[in-house]
Amino acid sequence: MRNGKARVIIENVQPLVDNGLYPAKRTVGERVDVSAAIFGDGHDHIRAEVWYKKEGANSWKTVEMMPTFNDDWRASFYVEEQGYYVFTIQAWVDHFDTWYDGFKKKAEAKVDVTVELMEGALFLKRLAESNSVLAAYAKRLEDKARATAAIDLVLSQEFADIVHQNPLREHETRLEQEIRIQVEHRKANFSAWYEFFPRSASLEAGKHGTFQDCIRLLPRVAAMGFDVLYFPPIHPIGKVNRKGKNNNVRSQPGEPGSPWAIGSDEGGHKSILPALGTLEDFRKLVNEARQLGIEVAMDIAFQCAPDHPYVKEHPEWFRQRPDGSIQYAENPPKKYQDIYPFNFETENWKALWEELKSVFLFWIEQGVTVFRIDNPHTKPIPFWQWVIAEVQKQYPNVIFLSEAFTRPKIMASLAKVGFTQSYTYFTWRVSKQELMDYVNDLVAGPSRNYFRPNFWPNTPDILPYHLQHQGENSFILRYALAATLSSNYGVYGPSYEFFENTPIEGKEEYFNSEKYEVRHYDWKKTNRMTDIMSLINKIRKENAALQSTWNIQFCPIENQNIIAYLKATDDLTNIILVVVNLDAHHGQSGYVQLPKDRLRLPEKINIKVHDLVTDEHYTWTQEWNYVDLNPNKMPFHILKLEIHESNM
Numbered sequence: 003m004r005n006g007k008a009r010v011i012i013e014n015v016q017p018l019v020d021n022g023l024y025p026a027k028r029t030v031g032e033r034v035d036v037s038a039a040i041f042g043d044g045h046d047h048i049r050a051e052v053w054y055k056k057e058g059a060n061s062w063k064t065v066e067m068m069p070t071f072n073d074d075w076r077a078s079f080y081v082e083e084q085g086y087y088v089f090t091i092q093a094w095v096d097h098f099d100t101w102y103d104g105f106k107k108k109a110e111a112k113v114d115v116t117v118e119l120m121e122g123a124l125f126l127k128r129l130a131e132s133n134s135v136l137a138a139y140a141k142r143l144e145d146k147a148r149a150t151a152a153i154d155l156v157l158s159q160e161f162a163d164i165v166h167q168n169p170l171r172e173h174e175t176r177l178e179q180e181i182r183i184q185v186e187h188r189k190a191n192f193s194a195w196y197e198f199f200p201r202s203a204s205l206e207a208g209k210h211g212t213f214q215d216c217i218r219l220l221p222r223v224a225a226m227g228f229d230v231l232y233f234p235p236i237h238p239i240g241k242v243n244r245k246g247k248n249n250n251v252r253s254q255p256g257e258p259g260s261p262w263a264i265g266s267d268e269g270g271h272k273s274i275l276p277a278l279g280t281l282e283d284f285r286k287l288v289n290e291a292r293q294l295g296i297e298v299a300m301d302i303a304f305q306c307a308p309d310h311p312y313v314k315e316h317p318e319w320f321r322q323r324p325d326g327s328i329q330y331a332e333n334p335p336k337k338y339q340d341i342y343p344f345n346f347e348t349e350n351w352k353a354l355w356e357e358l359k360s361v362f363l364f365w366i367e368q369g370v371t372v373f374r375i376d377n378p379h380t381k382p383i384p385f386w387q388w389v390i391a392e393v394q395k396q397y398p399n400v401i402f403l404s405e406a407f408t409r410p411k412i413m414a415s416l417a418k419v420g421f422t423q424s425y426t427y428f429t430w431r432v433s434k435q436e437l438m439d440y441v442n443d444l445v446a447g448p449s450r451n452y453f454r455p456n457f458w459p460n461t462p463d464i465l466p467y468h469l470q471h472q473g474e475n476s477f478i479l480r481y482a483l484a485a486t487l488s489s490n491y492g493v494y495g496p497s498y499e500f501f502e503n504t505p506i507e508g509k510e511e512y513f514n515s516e517k518y519e520v521r522h523y524d525w526k527k528t529n530r531m532t533d534i535m536s537l538i539n540k541i542r543k544e545n546a547a548l549q550s551t552w553n554i555q556f557c558p559i560e561n562q563n564i565i566a567y568l569k570a571t572d573d574l575t576n577i578i579l580v581v582v583n584l585d586a587h588h589g590q591s592g593y594v595q596l597p598k599d600r601l602r603l604p605e606k607i608n609i610k611v612h613d614l615v616t617d618e619h620y621t622w623t624q625e626w627n628y629v630d631l632n633p634n635k636m637p638f639h640i641l642k643l644e645i646h647e648s649n650m
Contacts, residue, residue, distance in 0.1 A: 007173040010048055010093040013039040017451040018181055024418040025086065025182040026451035029191040032550075033078050033572065034183060040093050041073040047100040049169045050093035052077045057086040057182070067091070084398060087183040090176065098125040098170035105156055119143045119152050129168050136168065187399050189229075190422045190454065192549040194485070194539050195299065195492030196228035197462070200236060200278055201258060202496070202521040210258070210520055213279040213287045219525060220287075224294040226532065227539025231291055232299040232374055232492065234462065234517075235261040236284070238268035238275050240307020243330075243339040247519050248506070251339060260517050262303050262376065263340035265310025271361045281368065288369035299403070300365055303376035304358055305331065306342045312357075313342060319354050321345040346382050355385060362393050362400075372401045375421070379406040383415050390420030403456060407464075417453040423490050428457040428483075432468050434565045434584060438556050441487055441567075445552055455551060457484040457491040460498050465512045470505045475586035477501055478534055479637040485538045486580045486640065487567070489551045496523045499531050541614050541640055547576040555600055561592030564631065568597060577601065577643040583631035591630040598625060601645060610644040 015038045017026035028034055036052045050067040067077040081087050105118045123143040130136035139161075143152050155161055203211030203219055216233075223231055240263040246253035253259060264271060274281055288298045306312050312319060313328065320342050321329040331338035348354060362373065378386055393400055404421040406413050407429075417424050431440045444455055459480040460469065469476055477498060484491040493499075497512065500523065504513045542548045547569040557566040563585040570577040583590045596603065603609075603625075611620040615636055622643075631637055 005173060008175045009042045009046075009095050009173065010050075010175040011039075011041055012050075012091050012093055012175055012177050015091060015177065015179075015181065017183070019418060019448075019452050022179055022181055024452060025184040027184050027186065027454060028081050029186050029188050030082065030084055031080065031188065032185075032191065032552075033080055034087075034089070035076065035078050036067070036089060036091070037074060037076045038067070038091055038177075039073050040067070040069075040075045040091070042095055045100075046095045046097065047103060048093055049096040049099065049171075050075050050077075050091060052079060052089055052091055054079050054087060054089035056083055057088050067093075081183060081185045084185050084187050087185055088180040089183065090180050092174050092176045094169075094171055094174040096169050097172065098129065098168070099165055101125060102156070102162075102165045109153055109157060115153060116146075116149065119149065119156070122156065125170060129170060133168075136164070139164065186422060189297070189399075190401055191551075192489045192542075193230050193401075193423075193456075193491075194228045194542065195230040195232050195456070195458075195490075196223050196226065196495045197232040197234070197492060198495045199261070199462075199516050199521070200233055201261075201275075202516060202523065203525075204522070205525060207522040210277045212277070213283040217287050217290050220291055220294055220296065222525065224296060226536045227543065228535075229296055230299050230372055230492070231296050232372075233301060235264055235301045235303055235376075236274055236278055237261070237264045237271055238266040238273055239263055240309050240340055241266050242308040244307075245340050245518055248514060249518060251337075257518070258520055260340060261301075262305070262517070263307040264303060264305065265307045265312065267309060270306070270311045271304075272364045285368050292369070297372045298370060299372035299374050299401075300370050301376055302361065302373050304344060304361075304381060305376075306344070307340055308342060310342070316350070316354075318348050318350050319344055343380065346385060355388065358385075359389050359392055362389065363396075366393070366397055366400065371397070371399055372403070374403045374405055376405055378404050378416055378421070379408040379412045383412075383419055386416060386421070387419035394420070414449055414453060417449070423454045423456040426455045426457060426488075428455070428488070429459065429461075429464055429466055432584075434562055437483070437487070437565060441554060442556070445554055450552065455488050455490065457488040458493065459484050460494050462494050462497075462512070462515065462517050464510050465503070465505050466510055469503055470510075471503055472586065474501050474530060475633040475637050477503075477531060479582055479584065479586060479633070481531070481534065482538065482580075482582055482638040482640075483565075485542065486548060486569075486578075487551070487554065489542075489549050493535075496521075499535065500527075500529070501531065537615065538640070545576050545578055545614075545642065546571050547578040555597055557597060558595040559592045559629075561590055563588075563590045564592050564594075564629070566594045566629075568600070570600070574601065574645070577645070579639070579641040579643055581629050581631065581639040581641065583633050583637040586633050586637065589630070589632040591628065593626040594629055595626050596622075601643075603645065604647075608646040610646055612642045612644075614640045614642055 019026050040050050042048055051064045052067060053062045053064050055062045065077045065079050067075040069075050101121055108115050123140045126136050126140035142155060200216050201211045203215035239259040244253040244259040246257050268276055274284060291298050323329055328342050331341040331343045390402055401422045404416045404424040406416055407425060431437050505511060506513050553569050555568045557568055559566045564583055566581045568579050607623050609622040611622055
């Protein structure tokens with residue numbers, strides 16, 4: 003039964019995901035902002051604390067909560083270790099603080115406070131069991147011969163500090179629930195992905211690329227500042243119903259097929275396409291990449307070509323049609339005759355789950371710790387919850403990226419059950435208002451506690467309409483947005499880097515898509531995009547403010563063609579203002595307003611501004627400041643702000 007003397011109510015606690023069914027997510031070093039509605043009857047003063055600890059620790063740490071508005075209370079703490087943390091809230095009526103507030107009001111109104119001094123002395127004595135200082139203060143309040151001095155004492159800042167530092171804890175209400183926080187390692191929150199097809203890595207035109215070719219390209223990827231190198235599937239490609247160029251249902255002799263049609267007589271999900279090299283070659287690639295600060299990310303696509311060994315060994319894992327054939331993948335009107343989806347409703351589902359788990363474990367043993375999961379929304383969500391948890395029990399640093407361009411609630415659910423990062427709708431958010439609404443929803447909405455976005459301007463599957471037949475300025479501004487709005491971002495590299503923009507007419511798909519053919523790139527070539535990628539990644543690594551998605555604040559600007567947003571560390575030691583011209587064809591200018599409260603700016607402003615892109619320097623002395631962006635020169639600014647005391 004509840005303690006009948008406990009009078010405080012605690013409601014609407016955050017961060018709380020589905021009433022605690024799933025943990026909220028943070029990374030090492032991140033801040034956890036706790037909020038709750040806390041109130042009681044009457045006018046008595048309430049105190050509240052957040053209690054938190056690493057799960058399994060013996061002792062709790064506490065941080066005081068502060069009221070904001072309308073009985074809302076807030077506090078923050080930082081998580082310093084990977085694993086799970088728990089927190090709860092404790093609140094109570096503080097009769098000492100209530101007395102103190104009443105005393106001040108009565109004294110100000112010249113009311114006789116003789117009895118109030120006696121009450122204050124009694125409170126101090128209750129608090130002074132092992133505190134001689136408080137006992138001494140109690141005696142001063144009891145000294146009737148020096149009542150005036152006692153009143154002055156109670157009204158002093160000295161006594162105010164005593165009241166605040168010595169809460170009277172009685173009849174506490176403790177939130178029964180201990181809320182879990184999953185703390186993942188830093189790479190979960192800060193990464194830059196570069197994707198290319200290993201089979202297109204050769205320096206020779208017409209020659210199939212190998213892992214050795216990929217190794218030769220590693221210094222190029224490292225020089226551009228990317229820390230995740232993502233490969234589409236590297237497994238044997240099905241020969242039955244192999245797709246040809248531009249997704250032709252019939253392949254011509256010598257055509258390589260789609261890497262996502264996994265499996266043949268050469269092996270399945272634990273095998274490597276022989277043309278790429280050997281398993282030893284792959285392990286060498288992974289190790290050499292890691293020495294350069296790059297993690298190799300594998301694509302995991304749980305589907306099979308018709309000639310995958312699983313089809314013959316485990317026909318019960320696939321859906322049998324009435325005519326005896328196996329159901330191939332469809333997304334009407336699209337047909338994927340080269341792919342058989344698994345039937346997760348098979349009676350033998352436990353064996354299927356275990357086998358798919360073993361695929362992850364196999365590649366982890368080869369050194370892979372980052373996985374991009376193809377179409378996870380077409381597999382049961384309970385499977386993902388189970389397999390991610392199983393893998394991370396053994397390997398807690400493994401990252402899972404969800405490639406689910408689908409309905410919002412499904413994307414959210416996948417994130418809740420364990421996916422570390424998620425693809426987003428950024429690819430299709432173009433206008434200023436669309437971008438602001440979408441990012442604000444990600445950062446300030448409920449999904450902040452479980453959905454960690456990864457922004458991609460393109461993928462091998464998607465050439466968005468706003469990039470089709472467009473010049474390099476469009477590519478550059480979209481890249482700048484992806485890399486600075488989100489702390490996790492990626493790009494389908496060579497196609498983006500070399501401004502490929504020709505679609506299949508009427509579709510958001512690349513003409514002559516690399517999904518269906520071996521391409522040749524001049525890997526020795528660099529261009530404006532290469533330089534910008536390198537520069538932005540360098541800026542991201544040198545500025546902590548850009549290493550978080552959650553610290554963004556959009557700034558008003560007098561031009562709807564320009565978007566401006568500020569990112570800053572909690573202590574304001576690193577402040578970045580990004581300004582992007584969304585008009586790829588025309589120069590745009592306007593005045594951007596700095597958030598004075600956020601930056602704690604004095605009346606006289608003195609801000610040193612360093613454009614990290616052009617290396618120009620300015621001084622701003624106003625709240626509103628002029629910016630001018632010529633897209634043919636550079637469609638964006640990345641401005642580092644340093645606040646100085648004004649000498650004006």
